[in-house]
Amino acid sequence: MTTVEVPHGSRSAVLRVSAVINETADACSLVFDVPEDLRDRFTYQPGQFLTLRIPSELTGSVARCYSLASSPYTDDRPKVTVKRTADGYASNWVCDNVKAGDELEVLPPSGAFTPKDLDEDLLLFAAGSGITPVMSILKSALARGGGKVVLFYANRDAESVIFASELRELGDKHPQRLVVVHWLETLQGLPSVEALAAVSAPYTEYRAFMCGPKAFMDRVHDALAQLGVPRNRTHAEVFNSLSGDPFSADDPVEISEEEAADAATVEVELDGEVHNLRWPRRQTLVDIMLAKGLDVPYSCQEGECGSCACTVLEGKVEMDNSEILDPEDIEAGYILGCQSHPVTDHLKIQF
Ligand SMILES: Cc1cc2nc3c(=O)[nH]c(=O)nc-3n(C[C@H](O)[C@H](O)[C@H](O)COP(=O)(O)OP(=O)(O)OC[C@H]3O[C@@H](n4cnc5c(N)ncnc54)[C@H](O)[C@@H]3O)c2cc1C
Numbered sequence: 189m190t191t192v193e194v195p196h197g198s199r200s201a202v203l204r205v206s207a208v209i210n211e212t213a214d215a216c217s218l219v220f221d222v223p224e225d226l227r228d229r230f231t232y233q234p235g236q237f238l239t240l241r242i243p244s245e246l247t248g249s250v251a252r253c254y255s256l257a258s259s260p261y262t263d264d265r266p267k268v269t270v271k272r273t274a275d276g277y278a279s280n281w282v283c284d285n286v287k288a289g290d291e292l293e294v295l296p297p298s299g300a301f302t303p304k305d306l307d308e309d310l311l312l313f314a315a316g317s318g319i320t321p322v323m324s325i326l327k328s329a330l331a332r333g334g335g336k337v338v339l340f341y342a343n344r345d346a347e348s349v350i351f352a353s354e355l356r357e358l359g360d361k362h363p364q365r366l367v368v369v370h371w372l373e374t375l376q377g378l379p380s381v382e383a384l385a386a387v388s389a390p391y392t393e394y395r396a397f398m399c400g401p402k403a404f405m406d407r408v409h410d411a412l413a414q415l416g417v418p419r420n421r422t423h424a425e426v427f428n429s430l431s432g433d434p435f436s437a438d439d440p441v442e443i444s445e446e447e448a449a450d451a452a453t454v455e456v457e458l459d460g461e462v463h464n465l466r467w468p469r470r471q472t473l474v475d476i477m478l479a480k481g482l483d484v485p486y487s488c489q490e491g492e493c494g495s496c497a498c499t500v501l502e503g504k505v506e507m508d509n510s511e512i513l514d515p516e517d518i519e520a521g522y523i524l525g526c527q528s529h530p531v532t533d534h535l536k537i538q539f
Pocket of ligand 1: 245269320321429
């Protein structure tokens with residue numbers, strides 16, 4: 189049995205796994221118990237993820253993000269779904285080892301892959317394990333919103349379709365609102381840009397959310413671009429493995445008097461409130477917001493999870509690592525707060 193004595197970091201909590209569900213031959217879900225005193229910290233938006241600390245004899249631990257597949261509106265407990273990655277460490281460890289009653293150390297929900305308005309019509313794309321955040325969005329929109337929902341869902345074969353029966357039940361319950369298009373690669377090959385565009389053509393006014401391997405999302409982006417869907421109406425979640433340890437808080441960066449004098453200024457809008465901050469150039473936007481006690485969304489602090497994505501409205505930043513952003517995202521002003529340093533003397537940024 190896996191137990192955790194004390195959380196390793198100040199931001200994390202120890203949660204008990206109340207159930208393990210075998211979803212398919214290579215995917216399992218972990219359902220967590222959230223005790224009363226942690227309810228507020230573990231409140232989540234559809235599409236957000238948890239970060240789990242996975243023990244390792246080799247390195248002590250690794251941190252991995254797993255999207256919540258449950259809906260905050262229809263499920264009592266948060267659930268993540270983990271699909272085995274060939275030769276992967278953490279995903280196989282979870283599927284091989286975690287049992288009901290075990291404890292895991294978890295960082296609170298994070299991420300910006302979440303619809304602002306559940307009433308909007310949604311065009312969802314998922315491939316393989318990419319269904320997890322999409323499922324949370326789909327269930328939440330059907331339960332709380334009033335719009336239509338179209339899901340294009342690609343898998344290797346019928347046996348590897350995660351949540352197949354739940355999707356069937358939702359389709360029966362919402363025949364006027366939900367359309368699910370399954371795509372099986374063993375029968376149809378990889379979905380081409382043309383096929384994705386043909387499926388999407390009637391829904392170009394919908395807001396698009398996509399999650400899956402990079403090659404899949406590139407094709408979805410191309411299909412939507414062909415149809416003229418504006419980039420600011422498409423949202424993508426990139427799945428990758430963290431290499432650092434977001435569980436141990438970094439020591440604050442020491443700022444010299446000279447650096448403080450040369451600091452830029454930034455007007456940051458967060459949750460509709462504007463904050464005026466000084467921004468020493470060696471610090472990141474997330475660093476200065478945390479130092480001011482602001483509730484900035486962030487998780488990995490490595491530029492890999494996308495939680496701290498925000499938009500530059502005025503001024504210029506440079507980023508240490510911006511690999512998860514597409515050139516179009518960067519063109520549209522998106523930056524990662526945890527990787528950004530000011531270039532101009534004054535900036536305006538919106539979360
Ligand atoms: C925002 C976000 C959401 C995500 N949501 C999901 C989701 O819902 N479902 C899902 O399945 N995936 C999800 N992922 C992907 C997930 O976080 C992992 O990337 C995925 O499970 C693969 O991890 P892995 O460790 O199995 O594989 P890899 O990362 O490929 O494993 C290999 C790595 O582990 C290291 N390693 C090998 N052996 C050991 C060892 N003994 N000890 C320590 N390190 C070792 C290797 O050096 C190598 O770096 C998400 C990712 C992100 C960023």
